Amino acid sequence: MDVLEKAYEILSKYPLCDNCLGRQFALLGYSMENNVRGNALKVSLTMQANDLSQEKKVEGTKRLKILASKGFSREAQETLKHLKKRQAKDNDALRCCLCDGKFELVDSLTQNALQVIKGYEFTTFLVGIELPLQVEEREDEFKAAVNVGYGESMKHEFGRLLGKAVAKHTGKEVDYLKPDIVFVFNPFLESVRLQVNPLFVAGRYRKLVRTIPQSKWFCSSCRGRGCEKCGGTGKLYPESVEELSSKPLLEVTLGEEAFLHASGREDIDARMLGTGRPFVIEVSKPKKRFVNLKQIEAQVNASAVGKVEVSGLRFTTRDVVRHLKNGEGAQKEYQLIAEFENDPSEKDLRTIEEKLSGICIKQQTPLRVLHRRADLIREKYIYQVKVKKVSLKRVLMEIRCQGGLYVKELVSGDEGRTNPNVSDLLNNRAKTLKLDVLNVIME
Numbered sequence: 001m002d003v004l005e006k007a008y009e010i011l012s013k014y015p016l017c018d019n020c021l022g023r024q025f026a027l028l029g030y031s032m033e034n035n036v037r038g039n040a041l042k043v044s045l046t047m048q049a050n051d052l053s054q055e056k057k058v059e060g061t062k063r064l065k066i067l068a069s070k071g072f073s074r075e076a077q078e079t080l081k082h083l084k085k086r087q088a089k090d091n092d093a094l095r096c097c098l099c100d101g102k103f104e105l106v107d108s109l110t111q112n113a114l115q116v117i118k119g120y121e122f123t124t125f126l127v128g129i130e131l132p133l134q135v136e137e138r139e140d141e142f143k144a145a146v147n148v149g150y151g152e153s154m155k156h157e158f159g160r161l162l163g164k165a166v167a168k169h170t171g172k173e174v175d176y177l178k179p180d181i182v183f184v185f186n187p188f189l190e191s192v193r194l195q196v197n198p199l200f201v202a203g204r205y206r207k208l209v210r211t212i213p214q215s216k217w218f219c220s221s222c223r224g225r226g227c228e229k230c231g232g233t234g235k236l237y238p239e240s241v242e243e244l245s246s247k248p249l250l251e252v253t254l255g256e257e258a259f260l261h262a263s264g265r266e267d268i269d270a271r272m273l274g275t276g277r278p279f280v281i282e283v284s285k286p287k288k289r290f291v292n293l294k295q296i297e298a299q300v301n302a303s304a305v306g307k308v309e310v311s312g313l314r315f316t317t318r319d320v321v322r323h324l325k326n327g328e329g330a331q332k333e334y335q336l337i338a339e340f341e342n343d344p345s346e347k348d349l350r351t352i353e354e355k356l357s358g359i360c361i362k363q364q365t366p367l368r369v370l371h372r373r374a375d376l377i378r379e380k381y382i383y384q385v386k387v388k389k390v391s392l393k394r395v396l397m398e399i400r401c402q403g404g405l406y407v408k409e410l411v412s413g414d415e416g417r418t419n420p421n422v423s424d425l426l427n428n429r430a431k432t433l434k435l436d437v438l439n440v441i442m443e
């Protein structure tokens with residue numbers, strides 16, 4: 001292919017700016033921008049046409065006029081003037097047929113982005129480009145017609161130019177996978193909007209009381225709007241681990257909402273002791289990211305004292321949330337007080353330890369959660385059960401098992417839905433009085 005001839009052939013049919021002509025040949029030559037390529041082609045064509053006009057006046061002048069009008073070439077215009085030829089018509093009305101001249105807006109779009117981002121802290125960003133459908137269609141038709149094969153798309157060039165400009169002005173880095181911020185530019189609407197990605201903070205929590213749920217629990221009467229029954233709060237419980245552990249972080253980051261993702265959950269009336277349960281707090285649309293987590297940890301522990309404690313707060317990523325959710329089946333250690341109808345004997349206690357250690361139990365979805373969980377039979381492994389008498393009818397049980405096992409039902413039997421179970425093994429009905437989670441073992 002004669003690159004120059006091809007460029008002239010294109011220009012004789014389509015008015016193109018330097019960027020749009022240059023990017024048709026984007027894969028040719030390194031370390032230059034497409035507007036430089038486009039301008040170089042137009043300048044070379046101008047020189048060629050000037051040379052041609054010495055012998056073939058008509059053809060040379062015709063070429064210069066095309067370069068001046070459809071190529072918007074100042075050099076061709078000036079050359080025509082020098083040759084004392086009638087200059088090409090004022091071509092203000094004529095615009096690049098692909099971009100409408102929008103590549104000239106890269107600087108002002110960048111300035112808009114710098115305005116929009118004021119007040120946001122971020123380390124990494126990405127640029128997204130939205131183009132009107134007819135612009136993309138126009139470009140596709142053009143590509144099919146000229147058939148150069150060295151091109152870069154308009155979207156790609158806008159993305160690259162604006163990405164470079166934003167990086168230069170902010171000193172921040174582009175991250176294609178996990179950017180803090182995405183700038184979405186629409187050069188044709190001359191607009192930019194921000195997509196602020198969430199902030200993730202991991203840690204562990206301990207719950208020291210038997211009265212608060214893990215997550216916000218909306219009032220069943222008003223579903224969160226607030227009614228008489230819930231005193232206008234919209235909530236069934238005034239506090240939750242989610243709110244207590246995330247409030248200071250939400251305030252400091254100026255985020256919109258905070259969510260708690262945890263590796264499993266304990267019942268409201270169960271405490272979470274030991275080293276605590278792993279969790280990740282997700283803060284949506286944070287303005288501040290460079291926050292002092294040690295300070296926030298201390299704030300949570302001071303404001304939720306006696307109820308919830310958090311530890312080991314650190315920045316993390318969305319992947320860890322997925323890992324937590326998958327790890328719901330990780331090993332758990334529980335301790336509970338069980339109360340029997342009749343006094344159990346020492347032999348009964350040994351029976352429980354022997355028959356329930358190192359076995360797989362079958363557990364049908366408990367009656368108490370059936371309204372919100374599918375009715376399934378799950379198999380769960382029990383590693384070890386230890387039993388100790390604490391009073392005539394009461395025992396202390398320690399259970400290490402696969403996560404997701406419903407421990408209260410292991411004791412009661414849940415009307416035969418959990419098998420085997422403590423009540424049936426001893427033919428002596430038992431129920432759980434106090435339940436604590438002692439450990440959540442993550443790999």
Ligand SMILES: [Zn+2]
Binds near residue numbers: 017020096100
């Ligand atoms: Zn253009």
Ligand SMILES: [Zn+2]
Binds near residue numbers: 220221223230231234
């Ligand atoms: Zn309500």
